[in-house]
Each structure stands twice: as structure tokens, then as C-alpha cells.
Amino acid sequence: MTGLVLTAREAGGPPIDLTGVLPERLADGGVAALPVIRGRERVRLDELFELRDGGPSGTLILRPNGAVLDNVGAGMAAGEIVVEGHCGDNAGAGMRGGALLIEGDCGAFAAAEMAGGRLRVAGAAGDFLGAPLAGSPRGMRGGSVFVGRAGDRAGERMRRGLIAVQGDVGGWCGARMIAGSIVVGGEAGAGLGSAMRRGSILLARDPAEPTPGFADGGEHELLFLELMRRDLMAAGAWPMEFPPAGIRARRLIGDRTVGGLGELLVLSYT
């Protein structure tokens, strides 16, 4: 048994909401008739996509072809989705397991409230990566996210899990973070870790605009950093450039304005 390749029939047009089009549905058959919403209308999946078998079993390959696809992999629990292009909003939102690989960029709220599984975005993710959806008190609570770059509020109110950003992140990264880990290889914008309670934000360089409310906690050699580096390198997601031997970290503790004990770890190598 093979996977399924979906190729969008039309470029552009109104956004297509792919909620419910998940690898776990492949086994049921009847994928072609799944209802999806395009703009204001509800249509069958095969009206918008050309379907053909292909790829490994349990894998869904999407070729957006310029169409805007929202909610790709939202709520997925198993299997794999590969997007050969860009995604719209909510990619992998509420994901519980499986893997979602986006070869281009994706929009806002990627991995929002993610609970498990793995999201990898080769290009840039929009704002609210791993953040809560509107109305919720908690963001991401498990799983791992590897992206090239990210917009504002990456990891906002994050509860657990890992976000690794190869390049730059926007403002308010890790704001109101409850726990979990964020790794940033490039520049981080203003408001970094603002009002964070716990959790760790690893930085390859000093924050350009340090957030007030963090106290200097000295330099440390931390065993977990080396373990994390090996793990992420194995996944091809260690964002720092130079090969290391012995990582040290300057620890900034905060955000003290809310009594937080989170940490910004600025890494250096010996």
C-alpha cells in the first residue's frame, strides 16, 4: 500500500480549509469525498485536488501549487504529511502525533497548542508559532518544532515541548512562557521571555534588546546542553553554526517582574 499525493487543481483562489484531511483517514478509503471548505463553500476534496497514489504508506503528500491551504495537519495523531510548497495558517495546530514537513513557509499559528509529534518548516513560520489559539490560556504542551525562522510571539504561553529556530525570531518570543524549551540560532526581537514563569530559551548570541526583569545568574557548564546539542544535531536541527566542544552558558533568570524563574541561556563555546 502506498501513500497519497494531492495536487491542487487551481493556483490561488480563496483559502482552502483542509481540516480533517489527515493521514489516519487514508486507511478508511473515501478520502476523495472528504468535505473541505473553500472560501464560503463546502466541496469534495477531489473537486479541488487531483488524487493519485504515491509515496510511502501512511504518507500524505500535498502539492499546493500556489493555492492557500489552511489547517494542514491540524489535530493529526499519526502518519506523515509532506507539503511540497507553502502552507497557510494553523499548520499542525493541535497536533498530537505523527510528522508534518513543510518544504516552504507557513502562516500564523503553526503548531499552536500542539501536544505531540513533530513539525518541521524548512522556510519561515509566521506569528504565534506554538502559541495558544485565541481564548486559550496555554500554548504548545508537547512535541517538537523545527523551523528556519519565526515571526512574533513564537512559544507564547508554551507549557512543554521544544521549538528550535535556525535563524531569527520576531518579538515577544517565549512571552508568558510557563515551561518548555526554545532554541534560537539568530537574532531575537524585543520582549524576549517577557513575563515568563519557567522554561529555557537558548540563544546563540546576546539579545539585541534585553528584556528588563532578568537577573544575571552567572556562567555555567550545563550537562543538559551537550545532550540537547547531540539530540538536535541528530535531528539536523541544532541551529548554532560552529562545531562545539564544551558549551558554556550565561544564565539570565526571570522574568522577575512576575516572580518568574525561567532562564535565558546565552551560549558560548570553549
Added chain:
Amino acid sequence: MLTKLAGGRIYDPAQGRDGEVGDLFVRDGRIVADPGTEPDETIDLSGKVVMAGAIDIHSHIAGGKVNLARLLMAEEHRAEPVTAEGLCRCGGGVATPSTHVTGCRYAQMGYTAAFEPAMLASNARHAHLEMADIPLIDTGGYLVLGNDDLFLELLASGAGEAAIADYVGWMLTATRSLAVKSVNPGGINAFKYNQRKLDVDAVGPFHAITPRRILAALAAAVRRLGVPHPLHLHGFNLGVPGNVEATLDSIAAVDGLPLHLTHVQFHAYGTEGDRRFSSAATQIAEMVNRTPTLSIDVGQIMFGQTVTASADTMAQMGNAGHAHPKKWAVMDIECDAGCGVVPFRYRDKAFVNALQWAIGLELFLLVTDPWRIFLTTDHPNGAPFTSYPELIRLLMDRDYRLAKLAELHPDVPAHCILPSLAREYTLGEIATMTRAAPARSLGLKDRGHLGPGAAADVVVYTDRPDRRAMFETPDLVFKDGRLIVRDGVMVALAAGRTHVVEPGHDPAIEAWIDRRFEARMGQKLAHFRISADEIRDGDGLVRHDCRPGAF
């Protein structure tokens, strides 16, 4: 075009019809007397139950706090989405649905009017825009007065009854309102000076006047102006055990003037029993039964998740600790009143919630005159309005009611008299409390009945023993003569109207108000006042007569 609705069993309490088989004739959106000519269309309704469109006298459907509740509870809009494909436009939500969904869900239950009972003056324009966006149902707003600084200053300065009535009349007209509401009179203002409790005879901070004086002055102004609906009062100490005393005090405070007490269930608590929380429904019902100038709506709670939204910052600040999920907002609004939004989940296994449920039902069953008690859940505070069919079943079916009671917290039956109440509402009584009575109370002469001249808002039900199923999905709903719902499914959209009063008053008061606006308020008087053209693009305002002093 003449349409004949033939052979239905007509429940029209305003015309004294209680299930007699008869015909209705509809022409140009109105009910007409039998013209004796051949109808263009005949719809056979033999065996069906026919009523006027239902009217919700108290339902928070628009305005600042409703939007704040929508923002705060965004997750329930995600959980219950309505997609754009049908007539109802995209939206969703349960406790505070989006505008189109509100209109559609009301219409699907046979409601053709709902009134926003807490319109703050400074929010009125927004509330009107939002109500105009709700399709299918008629709307209107009750203006919240009694905590606004202008009114309190006027009262504290010793202004006479005439000047106060002029102010109230000017405000009603300027904000395009239908009635006067007062929320915890004096209490919201006292809250701003850090007070957490205010009884009827306590002297408030700053203006040094008692809630009793505020109440008496507002009730007198409403009568003097001849506004049809009596002062619509959200009383004192909402939700606090023992608040029945304050409720009875507030009835006494208006000194025999007409008064409507709203969501009385939340104001009918005693302090008896081991848990210091008991039902005082009997005391309230006795008072209602012997006071013909008094009407109430119940504000029944139903179990499940909802969100409470109220101008009563004092009560909402007290409730904030019970927020579920844990998030809430309390704020001041332009010195007019306040706003508190606290999500809440009523649990049937929790003693307090279960007893609240029983107290509401006791009120329904103990008040004998269905013309003076209205069916409400104080949407969304007690429950979303979509729970009305279930509530009707509880009122009409004693066995069902007792079965439900048996599922609740085990201590509840011993703390209330609900098990001993045998009354079952009849269809005629339901038609009274949901149609004829609210229309009469609000002064809507052409709604809530099916006599000649009435708007052809007609609902056709199949008489089913399961009253919930019956009232959940009417066979047909007509709005102004147009078929909008068939078998519970929307078939057409229609626009509602906005009901207002424009009581006569001395325009000289405007100069005084203008000076105060210039000195203190965030907007100018000219911007504050809403012109008739702004309501539904100038099309759809219905003005109702005021009869000064006529009670």
C-alpha cells in the same frame, strides 16, 4: 397576496383563544380579518399548534459586554463553528453566538423578537449596529440608568421629579431605547469607590444618596413619562445568600409603582439550613401573587458551560473567583455603569447550582399569573437561550422534572419544595408567558398576538408529547408573513425591526446635559445622540406610544 393558514389550533391568549381550531389570514405581512375572498394560497394546518412568534424579554444579545464575552470565550466559537455556506453567514458559539447565528437560532425555535436588557448609553450606538446585524428577529434595548454620574448628580442636587423625568426621557430618545433598566442602582457607582456591598438603605459614597431614593426616582420617572414597560430592575446583592431581604426591600422602595424584577432566581436566596443557602422562592412568589403592579422574569439556570455578562461590576467582582475557565474581565464604561464578564459552568452535582435550578423552577410554578412572569434564562448568564425548549419541557412535564431532580445533588430535594409542586404549564400558559405577556408588558401592540392588524409573526408546531422536541423544531415560522423556517431549517432571511419609545420631555434639559458632556464625558452630546437614520439605515424603527401618567 392573501394567505390562509387553515384549520390550526390557535393559542392566542391576547385574543382569548386557547387551542380553538380556526383560520388565520395574512396579507402584506399583517394578520387580517377574514376578507371573504378566495385566498391566493392556503396552507393546511389541521392538527397543528399555532402561536404568535415568541418574544424574549431579557436576553443579552448585543453591546459591549457581549463582545467582551465573545473575545474572552473565543474557544467556544472555535468549538461550535457555523460555516458560511448556508443562510446564516459564518460565525458560531454557544453562550454568546455571533450575530447571524443568534438570529438564526432564535428563529429556528420560533422566536421573532428578543430585547437587549442592558444597553449602556455610551455603548448604545454599537449595540444598535450589532442588533441591526442580527437577522430574522425584532430587537430593542433597555437603557441602563441609576449609576450614571449625570443622573446621580441630578438626584443629589435635589432636582424635582419633573427634571429627572426630563433627563430620563431625553436619554431614552437620544439612545433609541425601549425601556429603562437599572442594575444594582447605586451599587456600581459605589464599587468605583471600592465598596463591595450596598444595601437598599445604605448611603452611597460621593453623592450620598441611598439606592432606595434612586429606585423611587427612576420608577416615578418611568411612570411620569408613560413608558409602557415598568422600570426593569436588576436588584441588589445578586447571587448572595440572604439577598431575598434586599429584593423585598426594593419592591417596597417603589411604593406601589409598577416594577419589573429581572432574573429573580438570582435574587431569591435565603440563609436557612446547614449550608446557609436556601430557597426563598416562596416569599418572592407570594409577593408577586399579591402585587398586581409587579412582574418578574426568572433567569433560570441550566447546567453546563456558559459565560456571565453583566453591568453589575460589584457582583461580578465577587464572582470572579468562581470563573471557569479561569479568566474574567471587569471594567468601567465611560462613567455610565460598568461591565463584568465571568465564564461559568453550572454543575448539576454541585449543591449550590442544583438548588439554583430548583429555585428557578419553584418561581415558575408558584407564581400563578402567567401574564406577570416571563420565561428567561437571562441569556447567557443562567444558560444560553437555546435551552428554552428544555426549560419548557421541565415546566410542562412534572414526571420529567422529578426525574431530572433525582439526578442532581442528593441534598437538594430536602432543601426545596419543588418535589411537592404538581403544577404543569399548559400550552396556553406557555403562549402567554412567551408571547402575549411580554408584548403587553413592553407596549408592543402589534406583536405577541394573532388578531387583525398584528404583524404576521406566526409559528406552527406539531403537538408532540415531548415538549422539548416540539419547541425545538417548529414546522413553520413566519416573520412578517414571510416563511423563514421550515421543519427547523432556515429557508429565507428577513430583517427585523428596532422597537423604541420617544417619551415627551422638556427640551430645556438638553442645555444642562450639554454642559455636563462638555465638562466631563468622553464624547460630545451631538455625537452621543443617535439619529433615527442610524438605526437599520433609517429603515425599521418602530415607535411605541407613551402614555404619561397612565397607570
